[in-house]
Amino acid sequence: MPHLTSRDPDQLWTSGQWMTERSGGSDVSGTATVARHDGGDWRLWGTKWFTSAVTSEVALTLARPEGSPEGSAGLSLFLVEQRRADGTRNGIRILRLKDKLGTRALPTAELALEGCRAEPVGDLGRGVKKITPLLNITRLHNAISACGMMARLLQLLRDYARRRVAFGSPLARKPLHRETLAALQVEYEAALALTFDCARLLGKVEAGEASEEERATLRLLTPLCKLLTARQAVAVASEALEGFGGAGYVEDTGLPVWLRDAQVLPIWEGTTNVLSLDALRAVAREGVLEPWAGQAARRLEALASSPLAEGAREMRRRIEEAPRALGALAAAGPEVAESAGRRIALSLAGLSAAVALAEQGAWALAHGRGERAALAAERWLAQRVPELPSADEATARLAASAALSGLAE
Ligand SMILES: Cc1cc2nc3c(=O)[nH]c(=O)nc-3n(C[C@H](O)[C@H](O)[C@H](O)COP(=O)(O)OP(=O)(O)OC[C@H]3O[C@@H](n4cnc5c(N)ncnc54)[C@H](O)[C@@H]3O)c2cc1C
Numbered sequence: 001m002p003h004l005t006s007r008d009p010d011q012l013w014t015s016g017q018w019m020t021e022r023s024g025g026s027d028v029s030g031t032a033t034v035a036r037h038d039g040g041d042w043r044l045w046g047t048k049w050f051t052s053a054v055t056s057e058v059a060l061t062l063a064r065p066e067g068s069p070e071g072s073a074g075l076s077l078f079l080v081e082q083r084r085a086d087g088t089r090n091g092i093r094i095l096r097l098k099d100k101l102g103t104r105a106l107p108t109a110e111l112a113l114e115g116c117r118a119e120p121v122g123d124l125g126r127g128v129k130k131i132t133p134l135l136n137i138t139r140l141h142n143a144i145s146a147c148g149m150m151a152r153l154l155q156l157l158r159d160y161a162r163r164r165v166a167f168g169s170p171l172a173r174k175p176l177h178r179e180t181l182a183a184l185q186v187e188y189e190a191a192l193a194l195t196f197d198c199a200r201l202l203g204k205v206e207a208g209e210a211s212e213e214e215r216a217t218l219r220l221l222t223p224l225c226k227l228l229t230a231r232q233a234v235a236v237a238s239e240a241l242e243g244f245g246g247a248g249y250v251e252d253t254g255l256p257v258w259l260r261d262a263q264v265l266p267i268w269e270g271t272t273n274v275l276s277l278d279a280l281r282a283v284a285r286e287g288v289l290e291p292w293a294g295q296a297a298r299r300l301e302a303l304a305s306s307p308l309a310e311g312a313r314e315m316r317r318r319i320e321e322a323p324r325a326l327g328a329l330a331a332a333g334p335e336v337a338e339s340a341g342r343r344i345a346l347s348l349a350g351l352s353a354a355v356a357l358a359e360q361g362a363w364a365l366a367h368g369r370g371e372r373a374a375l376a377a378e379r380w381l382a383q384r385v386p387e388l389p390s391a392d393e394a395t396a397r398l399a400a401s402a403a404l405s406g407l408a409e
Pocket residue numbers: 016017018019020023024025026027050051052053100103108264267268269270271272273274277
């Protein structure tokens with residue numbers, strides 16, 4: 001632990017998490033890595049198919065102790081040190097580095113675990129449950145990366161717009177170019193507000209100061225925040241490159257790397273669909289919707305006398321409507337709710353971002369900190385928060401999508 005929290009470059013360690021195998025990353029139930037108790041030590045045998053930061057000193061990984069049942073239930077969590085005390089590799093062979101679209105600064109490897117010594121984390125069993133807190137942190141970090149990428153691209157775009165002259169004046173003076181950048185800024189402001197809301201809640205949980213309502217809200221917001229911000233980063237990176245014209249497509253400007261790097265954000269740490277289904281499960285089985293709606297309603301109530309009161313009323317209407325709409329979707333059957341999962345998630349994520357952004361906007365106005373966040377909140381709510389699908393519409397769409405996808409039996 002001291003190595004993992006150290007800020008001293010000579011002392012600090014980084015950590016990986018090796019879950020994905022050939023059989024799957026979203027679905028780890030087919031994990032084939034075996035853990036054997038051998039001469040007092042646990043040793044792991046298997047192949048890990050995607051291991052990022054293979055330069056890290058330690059990693060958390062899943063393995064099936066010999067004799068454990070099939071499926072996710074038989075998995076346990078182990079801590080692996082990549083090297084032994086004498087500096088030699090701890091029974092870990094790098095089969096190859098992945099040849100990736102982006103994130104090339106980060107080596108991602110396929111690894112063979114050939115009797116690598118490992119330490120069980122706590123008692124054996126409940127491996128997937130035990131690694132979940134780590135995923136919550138990496139998902140928040142994913143969102144922070146998404147915000148960082150958007151911020152940097154917007155800075156570069158603004159700089160370019162002031163210098164690049166087309167049709168007799170700088171791009172910065174073209175109303176339509178300004179409109180394009182404004183739309184990107186709205187994405188960034190919403191992403192940042194939602195991400196910081198999650199960071200605030202995670203901080204409270206870690207400090208032991210979170211209420212049950214806050215814990216439940218964080219449970220729902222974590223997958224929503226990750227999935228929304230990752231998609232925003234890809235869309236913003238694509239639009240940003242276009243904003244540089246041909247230069248955005250040419251490697252020596254250093255710009256294409258942003259799009260390549262952004263594209264991983266919706267894939268690792270849970271794809272959009274996988275996280276949408278995770279959010280649906282949290283709603284259906286963990287009762288997180290009411291606490292989420294309760295805290296949102298109170299925060300919006302506090303905006304009743306602010307310049308954002310009208311938007312706050314509209315958000316409240318939609319949030320109060322959510323439990324009934326989701327109940328109707330669930331009643332229409334598991335396939336209907338599942339097929340609408342992504343739209344449900346994007347709607348709840350959009351509303352969550354709207355609440356955080358409106359709060360930020362009102363605060364900034366009240367404290368003389370500019371109108372940007374308030375303007376962004378109004379536009380986000382008006383244009384970027386999809387309505388929850390109705391049960392009838394989702395039911396009709398289920399059959400049509402089976403045909404449209406080309407995958408109907
Ligand atoms: C650069 C990079 C680095 C990585 N580093 C690591 C690492 O360090 N450690 C690690 O453990 N993993 C790592 N991964 C793996 C990554 O986490 C997985 O690739 C990711 O979780 C997706 O899993 P999968 O590849 O099995 O895709 P699949 O699960 O096969 O998904 C394929 C598609 O099916 C969809 N899908 C899957 N299930 C459902 C469902 N039930 N309903 C609807 N749609 C569904 C997905 O959304 C996706 O679009 C890395 C991946 C990349 C690209």
